[in-house]
Amino acid sequence: MQSVIIQLYKVSEEVPLPAYGTSYAACFDLSFQPCGRFSIQGYDKWNNACDRMAYDGKLVIMPGDRLLMPTGLIMKIRPGSTGSDPLASYSIRLHARSGMSLKQGLVLANAEGVIDIDYQKEIFVMLTNISESPVTVNTGDRIAQAEVVRQHPTYFELVNEVPVGYSERDGGFGSTGHN
Secondary structure, three states, X not given: OOOXXXXXXXXXXXXXXXXXXXXXXXXXXXXXXOOOOOEEEEEOOOOOEEEEEEEOOEEXXXXXXXXXXXXXXXXXXXXXXXOOOOOOEEEEEEEOOHHHHHHHOEEEOOOOEEEEOOOOOOOEEEEEEOOOOOEEEEOOOEEEEEEEEXXXXXXXXXXXXXXXXXXXXXXXOOOOOOO
């Protein structure tokens, strides 16, 4: 099994390292780390730019708000650490935490965050509150889970005719039934 090495830079000494919840977990957790910031940038439910103030390490996310939540981490997948395939590229994918989504209504506003291998700035998680109640997030609360995903080289071939083959069926979305 090939391993991947991610170099980490912590914006503040207090920022914890990412961790896997169990030895079988597919993703590692990222936490909310305001690191001395007094406001968090985002948009309110009316699509107006807003600053949400973080007081005493707590931030209230109002219903419908979308905010960029800092993690206090900068990550880089180290070149050459990923095995022998020189064409392989990687990204880090951010996913919502299922318990947080179900119990509090906090989800990723963009469904999945994609951090390209050449992004070398602090990682932010774009959270939105889909519940009808304000939700308080505390410094250190786990706000997303992340995984390293390998990309395969993709080449596009322009053809002069509509491709035919193994997907010749009538109908479009939902044409195979509901179950």
